[in-house]
Amino acid sequence: MKSLNRTRGFTLVELMVVIVIVTVLASLVFMFSNRAMNKAEKVTAIQQMRDLSAGMEAYIADYKTPPIPGGKAPGSDRNKEPGWDTIYGDPPQPNRNYGNEAIIGPLxxxxxxxxxxxxxxxxRASELNPKGNQYVQFKYSEEKKNGVGEDGRLYDPWGHEVIIAINAHAPNSTPDERRLNTYGLGEWTDKKPRFERYAFWSYGKDGVKQDTYSNSDDVVFW
Structure with missing residues (x-):
């Protein structure tokens, strides 16, 4: 008489061990894929700012100054009319004044x-780019991510406005005037602009400025 082959099923303990292992592996895959995605978005944001900087340099080569609206530009007597460093695209807040379309449009x-x-x-765009030259070809983004939305504003890969600071002073002005003032918006304990003509930055995925740049997902370019 032939003996019957019996297969032993999983015990409850073994089944639970398998479920735990699968759960841990899935969590690790999610964690690493999320990190890779965040890193890719940060690289995209930096490249976006590089392109913006190239356009800004081309603009400066034509006009000898960054795009500064007339109401913010220094007058002929710089001692009496020092001009104002201005922030465009700062996150919504009670004191917010300017969206970045005032700079993106002319560029x-x-x-x-x-x-x-x-x-x-x-x-008025005619004040900033009377020649009508195109300095940057921006990608259109209906979703308002990593491109220019229908409102004319430039958005980072996370859907926040790219923040732009423009220094209103000429390179030959006094050191105090040449220091770019971002009013704390573009300054971290370990990183801040000095005598740049302009600066771009983003507060990353969470849209919140951190105290320390090196330990954050914030992105800057100057």
Whole structure:
């Protein structure tokens, strides 16, 4: 008489061990894939700012100054009219005044539009780019991520406005004037701009500025 082959099933303990192992492996895969995605988005944000910087340099080569609206530019007598370093695209807050479309529009070649800021002030593209030259070809983004939205504002890969600071002073002005003032918005304990003509930054995926740059997902370019 032939003996019957019997297969032993998993015990409850063995089944639980398998479930725990699968759960841990899935968590590790998710964690590493999430890190890789965040790193890729940060690289994309840096490249976006590099392209923006290249356009800014081309603009400066044409106009000998960054794009500064007339109301912010120094007058002929710099001692009496020192000008104002201005932030464009800072996150929504009670004191927010300017979206970055006032800078992005002229850099994209717009010389016809008027840009009404959050405080009601109007900037004219014709003041900043009377030649109508295109300095940056921005990607359009209907989702307002990693490109220019229908509102004319440039957004980072996480959907936040790219923040732009423009130094209103000429390179031959006094050291105090040449120091770019971001009013604390673009300054970290271990990183801050000095005598740059302009600066770009983003507060990363969470959209919140951290105290220390090196331990954050914030992105800067200057």
């Amino acid at each position: 994209s070649g717009d010389s016809a539009s008027d840009f009404q800021m959050d405080n009601g002030e109007v900037f």
